[in-house]
Amino acid sequence: MSSTPPPELQFSRNLLDTFIRAALIAILVYSCYQVFHPFLSTLLWSLILAVTLYPLHRIVKARLGNHDGRSASLIVVLAITVLLVPVYFLGASLTQSVHVAIETVKNGTLHIPPPPASVEQWPLIGPPLYAFWVQSTSDLTSVLQSVAPHLKGFALGLLSKLAGIGAGFLVFMASLVVAGVMMAYGESGHKSAMRIANRIIGPDRSNSFIHLCTATIRAVAQGVIGIAFIQMVVIGLGFVVMGIPGAGLLAMVILLLGIMQLPLPLVTIPVIAFAFFTEGTSLATIVFAVYTFVGGLLDNILKPMLLGRGVDVPMPVILIGALGGMLAGGIIGLFIGPVVLAVGYKLFWQWVDAGQAPVIIDPPESADQVAPQIRQG
Structure with a gap:
């Protein structure tokens, strides 16, 4: 005759089994993450x-x-x-x-x-820059020896950055x-994504959320690449018209910097300085400088217009997700941030609207309906 354990003992056993299974699952998940993390x-x-x-x-x-x-x-x-x-x-x-x-x-x-003698008249930096320039023209070797210790750390840092980019x-x-x-x-x-989404959020909402994720990724990617291409064409055309050496190569650098979300003034400002140094101050160089500088800022105007296209989420949500994701996770965060924020935004409003009866506001009574009531009163 088998005796059944008391309820308290049975509950303790079930609780212990649950803890053991949870611990084993946690160990398995952590082990899988350690194996998967490098990739x-x-x-x-x-x-x-x-x-x-x-x-x-x-x-x-x-x-x-x-x-x-x-x-x-x-x-x-x-x-x-x-x-x-x-x-x-x-x-x-x-x-x-x-x-x-x-x-x-x-x-x-x-x-x-x-x-030039006018350099000495520049405010703040004029006199020391003029003295350094004069010394460089007369004794360049001693100048290089004096700045070599300062350039060593900069060169090592630059090589490290270049290695990271490679x-x-x-x-x-x-x-x-x-x-x-x-x-x-x-x-x-x-199909695999649909099965996972069905398991996590249910079959009634899985399709809409998968569409939201794919549309957000495509909108951000096409917006980033499209904006970088537009800036490459606009700025590269100015380089060609101005006769900047290596204009085509510099335009490709503009495209790469735009895709990597690096500031374009890294290229445009040295090119503007080169134009002033070689061509002097004239109407053409001033127009070129303004045109190139404005072209480098086009992304600030185009991003709000292109990033949210085709996505059922307000554009500020996508823009904030892209900027915040890039600050938090680098270039890859530029894509992950909008997806996370868009999914969170949709889930939040679905939770707000769940179980709420639609609010029906009675239309205002017309003057023809109100007039008899006033006469009866």
Whole structure:
């Protein structure tokens, strides 16, 4: 004859089993995260690129006989080629410039022209800048020796930044390849996303939230890339008209800086200074300076217009999510931030509206209905 344990003991056993299972699940989740963590950034970039490029993938697939693999491979090859060409020319130009500078210093043919007398009259920085410039024209070697200790830390920091940019570029290339694989299996990936969303938020709302996430990613990506392309055309046209050396290469640098959300004055201000130094102060250089400076600020005007297109969420939510995500997580946060904020915004208002009866406001009575009541009164 089997005896059943008392309810208190049975409850204790169930509670202990629950804690053990929860602890095992937590250990499993933590272990999976540790294994998955080195590839997290790459896979997030791959997902963003796959979602952004998938409409183009469907168009190309229809023209290639509905072959997913061929279409995805073609898009990835073209994207890598488009990215590698400006990077190659940029690297070649930098290498040649450094080589010429080193040879000039070795041969002793580097001569700095004397400063104009007007430089000394500049407020605050004029006298020390004039003295430093004069010393550089007469004894450049001693000047370089005096500033070398200060330039060492700057050079090391710059090399570290360049190494980080190079590593990030390689990660982006790998993400493009993985994104091609995701696009090739896009339909099965969409079904998997639907199954996960059905489990988390229910089948009645899963489709709308998946559409919201994909539309937000595409709006941000197309807005960022589109704005960068517009600025490249506008500023690059000014470089060509003004006759700036390497205008095409500088325009490609503008495009890359726009995509990476780096400030364009890093390029435009030195180019404006070069134009004034070589051409002097004239109406053409003043117009070029104003035109280039305004072109570098176009993103502040275009972002509010393009970032929220096609998304069922107010534009300020997308803009705040993009800016806050970029400050918190870098470039990848530019895409994750709007998605998180948009989903949170929709969930908040669905929670507010849940269980509330619609408020019906009676229309105001017309004058014809009010007049008899006044006469009866």
